[in-house]
Amino acid sequence: MxxxxxxxxxxxxxxxxxxxxxxxxxxxxxxxxxxxxxxxxxxxxxxxxxxxxxxxxxxxDPDWQPPRSSGRTGLCFVCASPAEVDATYAALTGAGYQGHLKPWNAVWGQRYATLLDPDGCEVSLFAAAT
The missing domain is CATH 3.10.180.10 (2,3-Dihydroxybiphenyl 1,2-Dioxygenase, domain 1)
Known part of the structure; x- marks a missing residue:
């Protein structure tokens, strides 16, 4: 297997x-x-x-310690449109969560934004640019 x-x-x-x-x-x-x-x-x-x-x-795992940074791993959520990227980012930052990179039109053809979850994990939002 x-x-x-x-x-x-x-x-x-x-x-x-x-x-x-x-x-x-x-x-x-x-x-x-x-x-x-x-x-x-x-x-x-x-x-x-x-x-x-x-x-x-x-x-x-009694010796487990939180990593100093989770900057090497992130979760990515696809959105239906660039407007949904913007709206989702605004909703989450408006709810008090930490934005990292405000929505922008990335050179690879996507509307993209990054937030941090409550434990500092990077969470990206993206949609195909129109």
Whole structure:
């Protein structure tokens, strides 16, 4: 058997804060999940996204420490249009989340923007430029 990518895992300091951010990006996550130590959501195409609290990870890896930077890994969300990139960025920054790069027309032909989730993970929004 050849291994296949099945899930993307995030380790979070505050489960409720992280889930609130990703709900604003359209992920279907039940409100009851906010107090859970481990949460999963199915993504289109069968991939899953997983959240674990720092305490959960330390329960099986007692020496685990948060990385100093998550700048090498990010999540990317496709939007239906350049206007949706702008609106989503505005909604998230308006809700108090940290913008990193305001929407711009990238040289590779996309409307692009970057935010940081509550744990500092880079989250990109993009759509084909029109």
């Amino acid at each position: 050849t291994p296949r990518l099945d899930a993307i895992g995030l380790v979070v300091a505050d489960m409720a804060a992280s889930l609130a951010f990703y709900r604003l990006l359209g992920l279907d996550i039940p409100a009851a999940a906010d107090n859970q130590p481990h949460v999963e959501a199915a993504l289109p195409g069968g991939l899953r996204i997983l959240w674990d609290t720092e305490e959960t990870v330390r329960s099986f």
